[in-house]
Amino acid sequence: MEDFSYVIDTFFALFAMTLIIFMVPGFAMLEAGLVRTKNVSAVLTINVMIYAVASMTFFLVGYSLAFGSWENSAMSMYAAFLFQMAFVGKTVNIMSGGVSERVRMIPLALFTVVMAALIYPVVVNISWGADMLEGTFLDLNMYDLAGSTVIHSTGGWALLAAILIIGSRRGRYTEGKIRVVPASNIPLVVLGALLLWIGWFGFNGGSVGSIASKESADTVALTIMNTNTAGLAGALVAGIIMYVRYKLFDITMILNGALGGLVAITAGPDLYNMYVPILIGAIGGALVVLAVPWFDKLKLDDPVGALSVHLINGIWGTLAVGLFVSEISFWDQLKGVVLVAAFVFPVSYGVLKTINLFFPYRADDEMQVQGLDVSECGVEAYPEFKRAI
């Protein structure tokens, strides 16, 4: 009964796509909560812009480059597109979050076009798609179910390039000190992180590609279970480390620990038994807690911890598949990590540098002091609430 799997897999792809779209408010709320009130409207506008620009560009240009064709016999080609489209903005979300509070809209929108039309589609092409490298010595055999490298490292390398070009926020590293900038709205941070967590079920579960047989139904359910378990472990370990160090439970770090675990599991949630993700996620959470101050020491200013969550754990998660799954070659995984880095980082750097000549990324000091909401949006986020600081 051919129709059965076509119908079920179309339905399932639409279900998974919908969960991933919840990551749009997820990222938006997370970042709106983490930045200062004077930059909240700007960050929110950036998030909506990314969804609109990246999705439309991917529809018109990027999807064909990634997959070569819209044809699809296993499910509705429209559902297959929607599921893939739900991914593309995430790479820019990762990048934009890390340069919050000093990045301008227009040049960011231009980079979003390039990311969705070219950079991300090429990475997909060589990893999941039409495979333009097939037959060459660069041909990838990396296993990356839902994008520890393809999504998270890609966004992370682009972010690293952006931070190097744009610099840190005004006054963040002065006189040898690191100025702490507290998150302005913790409920939004929690809401956003939990929506991302839920979206991840669609991200990873949907990436299995089919649920229409007993075996694939088991794989989908195991994938979602392992995804969740890694998130739990990441949160727990981050919480424990914070408590041991400071006798305090810093909720933003705990949530970043959870997200780190989720990124780390994303390369192979379908391949592990149900206990391995505890280890993968726990290491992911620990890496976040270690990496956040480390990036600050390097003066790489990342207000939301995106380098720690997405880049570090994107790499860790991809390599972990090679370490924990005997059928997967560690060297193939490493090759994938390196090749994607070698493509995304310099290309992003070059594109950002070029755009920067015409439309500077960095908001000037006056704009930063005043807040980007005024200069970029003309809309204050909370005009009626009196500021304490």
Next chain:
Amino acid sequence: MEDFSYVIDTFFALFAMTLIIFMVPGFAMLEAGLVRTKNVSAVLTINVMIYAVASMTFFLVGYSLAFGSWENSAMSMYAAFLFQMAFVGKTVNIMSGGVSERVRMIPLALFTVVMAALIYPVVVNISWGADMLEGTFLDLNMYDLAGSTVIHSTGGWALLAAILIIGSRRGRYTEGKIRVVPASNIPLVVLGALLLWIGWFGFNGGSVGSIASKESADTVALTIMNTNTAGLAGALVAGIIMYVRYKLFDITMILNGALGGLVAITAGPDLYNMYVPILIGAIGGALVVLAVPWFDKLKLDDPVGALSVHLINGIWGTLAVGLFVSEISFWDQLKGVVLVAAFVFPVSYGVLKTINLFFPYRADDEMQVQGLDVSECGVEAYPEFKRAI
């Protein structure tokens, strides 16, 4: 295998219904973010009231009037009911949002009863349901898959009647000037609009009615894809117009542009190829940007832009099906638009006027100055936050 489609379509209707119910917090957060802090609890209470009163009334009275019978052989009759029930409150949400900051609860609840028991069910009856006009010269052949006219124009006409009766907010149009009232909480606006966007996938996708064959699975997926594309185009065009005019990205207008595109596509997302929605949505977004100041010039005070989003684009979207789909008659579409207007506007006006005699809709000046939270709810929305203005 008859059970297959019955089971799948029941499941799919429940999935779609659930997405639509996310529009309840969607409308609530959108409106709570757009109004001033002193009216936030009142607006939230109205939103919860609408869901409770409209759904219960539709269950007890309206559904039978609309469809004639609860019988349903294609899916569980309970699932069919739930899907339809999820729609009804939206017509009142559209109307209540536009009279925010001066409308009182009790008369609004009474109108909600009439809308859910009578006005909306009659519109559904002649458009999608039992069709009481069949065989008469008024019989409708309008194509309106998910309610550009049936839902959005209906709510819009009721809102126009309400604004004419209730008037503008105190001090909004004085001495020939239009006083700008800034939104109080932009993160809530963004969250609400994005939840509405996600809910639309259920609204339009579920309106296809079945996903249980290859053809219908394709139609559902195309419908959701086209819905999303129109939203993207609406957001992009609204953003571009705002930037060209003001060099600023006003996020509330961008989101209203997206919602305008979503309303416009709603009449025929299943009939277009995948490129037409770019045009439909782009025009939808542009119409919102043009209509918002136009209604202000007419002194029709609409704090959330509901006339522009829902009424203007409900009309545009319905007519667009006649323009872009060769099998659909433009005149049948126009006839539908006119007939629904000719029924909903005068009936709503009469009902509102009548209720107004006994329970005045308009909160008096003192209440408006103080804020409706105090007089209607006794609950301040943010009691601990010191007000700056």
Next chain:
Amino acid sequence: MEDFSYVIDTFFALFAMTLIIFMVPGFAMLEAGLVRTKNVSAVLTINVMIYAVASMTFFLVGYSLAFGSWENSAMSMYAAFLFQMAFVGKTVNIMSGGVSERVRMIPLALFTVVMAALIYPVVVNISWGADMLEGTFLDLNMYDLAGSTVIHSTGGWALLAAILIIGSRRGRYTEGKIRVVPASNIPLVVLGALLLWIGWFGFNGGSVGSIASKESADTVALTIMNTNTAGLAGALVAGIIMYVRYKLFDITMILNGALGGLVAITAGPDLYNMYVPILIGAIGGALVVLAVPWFDKLKLDDPVGALSVHLINGIWGTLAVGLFVSEISFWDQLKGVVLVAAFVFPVSYGVLKTINLFFPYRADDEMQVQGLDVSECGVEAYPEFKRAI
């Protein structure tokens, strides 16, 4: 076609599980909105901690105790686990919400371990699971589809024990007066309650266990419809009572009325015709409105109304099945209510008392005055908003 039901029921369990996970942000936002700003980060951290600790503990220990085995032939065993795992944290959410603003994190985390490893699994075991009491005179025949007793009363009894041990918030009952503590953020309260409402569709609908035949599809759809109807009725009755008494619509009480109706229907939403839930939910809403001040008179300080919503209505809902469904014995229902109480209350009390010796639950007066955000988290929820009170 055996695969059909396996695939569909796995997919449906994953769908239902996802809806239930929306209750994690649901509880978090509801409680963050109900407490004072100085305790918001602490409450949010507790909610995330509960999800992480309870789920991980249930995975490693509790699930096997509850069900005896991971084997499952009707759907993927991973999906079956995920659906059950989504429940466990709720028992602690109920309990922790009611001791908000004075409970400390570490001892609460320890109790969460005991609840998820032992107390809740034993209740599930004797109600839905492996049934260790089978053949004894204590053997339960209680009908409790989705946990009016198993989840809500269990959480409620644990909360009662906790309130007796921890006491009321500092200054809440002094000089014979009850000090009213207003909710700090009403939009979050509404968002949270509506997310819980949506999650309930998964909770109750998923508890039917299968959707893969016509009969079970009807049962699932009826279950979700009845769940929703009871919530509507609870909200309406609570609103009406509040208006009759105070001429004001207190949105927090209306939402608690809705939640009361939802708890009350949870024991038997699949057994009633579609009109009975109106009565069940209406009584549920009324019970909440009556019980909230009653618990205050007893000086049982419960900032979120959890005893009224979950304990009172958990009992009412379980007994209601015996009253309204002729095939169900009232005495079996009562026996279930009593036996679960007789197990959960004293065991929780003993466990809490024991933990309390080593890690006191109660935050001292100084911490309470300062707010738990400082002492427990080191993270203020809204550091930039100036406090009015």
